[in-house]
Amino acid sequence: MTDDLTAGEDMLISLLFEGAGKQKYNVPVGGKTRLVKELFILWKVYGVDTGYEFIPYYFGPFSPEIYRDLASLDAFGLIKIEDAISGSEISLTPEGVKRATEARAKLPQATLERLVSCKEKYNKMPLTDLIDYVYKRWPKFTDKSLNDPDILLKELSAEFDKVGITDEDISETIEEYRKEKKSKAKECV
DSSP states (O other): GGGGGHHHHHHHHHHHHHHHHHEEEOOOOHHHHHHHHHHHHHHHTTTTOOSOEEEEEEEEEEEEHHHHHHHHHHHSEEEEEEEETTEEEEOOOOHHHHHHHHHHHHOHHHHHHHHHHHHHHSSSSSSSHHHHHHHOOOOOGGGGOTTTTHHHHHHHHHHHTTTTTHHHHHHHHHHHHHHHHHHHHHHHH
8 A cells, every 4th residue: 555655745754754963864843834834845945846736825835635645644654643742743653764765765866965955954943933934935825824913813704704703792702801801800909
């Protein structure tokens, strides 16, 4: 079953295979958002065909195929997604390391060098800095971003409209919350 990995899955496990610093291979990637951004940067900055198409989405560039591939690679036993203090960590299993080694053997040397460079540079960058970098460098991929307060308000308003919540309802709820908060603060004094 794992012999039939897609080009995207091969690229994904090849990126996961890369190391950084003293750990020469299989340095975990801190979460799905970071992994998506690293694959996006691999395409946009390094010119590597990752096998994925990216669209603007709520947290910048997104490819639903990456999430699908993560699920299948996990089911195949090639990756593990573990909970960590700072979120989740994605890394290869021993079988994944073996399969990534096979996939990497088919890649040109220039692509391997770009994988190493991308992982070393962007995997250690704080996630907020990585997201800011992507947002500033490729604004067209942030059209639907929830980091933009105007877009967030528009999305929330649309969701509220669907369930019949009005602006007046929201204002009343906020006012009630503020009054209750003041009342509790007075009780503590």
